[in-house]
Amino acid sequence: MTDRYVAITGGIGGAKLALGLSKVLAADDVTFIVNTGDDFEHLGLTICPDIDTLCYTLSGLANPELGWGRADESWHFMAALDALGGETWFNLGDRDLALHVERTRRLKSGESLTAVTAHIAQALGVEHRVLPMSNDRISTVVLTGDGPLAFQHYFVRDKCAPEVTGFRFDGADRAALSAEVVQALHDDALAGVIICPSNPYVSVDPVLAVPGMRDRLRALTCPVIAISPIVGGAAIKGPTAKMMAELGVPSTAEAVAKHYRDVLDGFVVDRADAALAAAVEALGIASVTTQTVMLTLADRIDLARDSLEFLHRIK
Ligand code: FO1
Numbered sequence: 105m106t107d108r109y110v111a112i113t114g115g116i117g118g119a120k121l122a123l124g125l126s127k128v129l130a131a132d133d134v135t136f137i138v139n140t141g142d143d144f145e146h147l148g149l150t151i152c153p154d155i156d157t158l159c160y161t162l163s164g165l166a167n168p169e170l171g172w173g174r175a176d177e178s179w180h181f182m183a184a185l186d187a188l189g190g191e192t193w194f195n196l197g198d199r200d201l202a203l204h205v206e207r208t209r210r211l212k213s214g215e216s217l218t219a220v221t222a223h224i225a226q227a228l229g230v231e232h233r234v235l236p237m238s239n240d241r242i243s244t245v246v247l248t249g250d251g252p253l254a255f256q257h258y259f260v261r262d263k264c265a266p267e268v269t270g271f272r273f274d275g276a277d278r279a280a281l282s283a284e285v286v287q288a289l290h291d292d293a294l295a296g297v298i299i300c301p302s303n304p305y306v307s308v309d310p311v312l313a314v315p316g317m318r319d320r321l322r323a324l325t326c327p328v329i330a331i332s333p334i335v336g337g338a339a340i341k342g343p344t345a346k347m348m349a350e351l352g353v354p355s356t357a358e359a360v361a362k363h364y365r366d367v368l369d370g371f372v373v374d375r376a377d378a379a380l381a382a383a384v385e386a387l388g389i390a391s392v393t394t395q396t397v398m399l400t401l402a403d404r405i406d407l408a409r410d411s412l413e414f415l416h417r418i419k
Pocket of ligand 1 (some may be wrong): 114115116151153195260267
């Protein structure tokens, strides 16, 4: 029986490690569980940014500069919408638009988000399994000094400027893990779960908020590890460090380990944070130090290998 793995991911940082894992593990040997708290209805379409970022990344179609959307994109739709006085704060490229139209059509015809995602992933040439965390809608709401904001309004429209006071995951209490997610976590061959270096508050916590997820992770006999999205007190990308500061949490890798402590057996920190390894271990969490900053494909593969090796070491 070959070892199999589950990786929990959301956003651009997570997709980078997911790509590394997809290069070192066969299609059957890793399943990606993706945050859908960022999903929303826009211009009559269902947009699933983290699923799409992952599928474009794994298929080699991702826009390398933006990290989201497609490479070789054109923007005629947005320009035409702008000329009509339409809503243009959220950018949908022409090629990307086709995906949202087709997903929306399939969802409206009654297919589950899991089935639609499997179809789209396959059509794009993704070989590994990409599973939304739930088929039920869960919407991340960012609580701010300006009031509650739908995630994409906070993130894209308001460029993460409002001061964060907390988060809400609307619909989480009524949501269920999909049968496919449950099965992936119940696999006898499961050798470890990897929480990718995604934003803990808005990319990973929505996944952990689906009823049953935390309990299932805690009950596993194989280890659960996370890779720190914070290096040297700063986030590689995105608002993680800013959110931590606004929430009154120190912007450190150690604080991220603490955040996940109820589900975590191991934590990967960057070499820049080697001095924090002892503090992580004092929390009862094994730690390893390596390069976590992923600039090249080789970096993504190296971090994937280091993470798998660490999982086996702490088994
Ligand atoms: N992020 C932006 O910063 N600006 C955008 O206009 C934008 C459009 C967009 C369209 C499709 C898609 O799949 C993702 C898009 N993103 C955009 C990224 C998105 O906001 C993600 O939620 C974040 O990257 C957080 O994971």
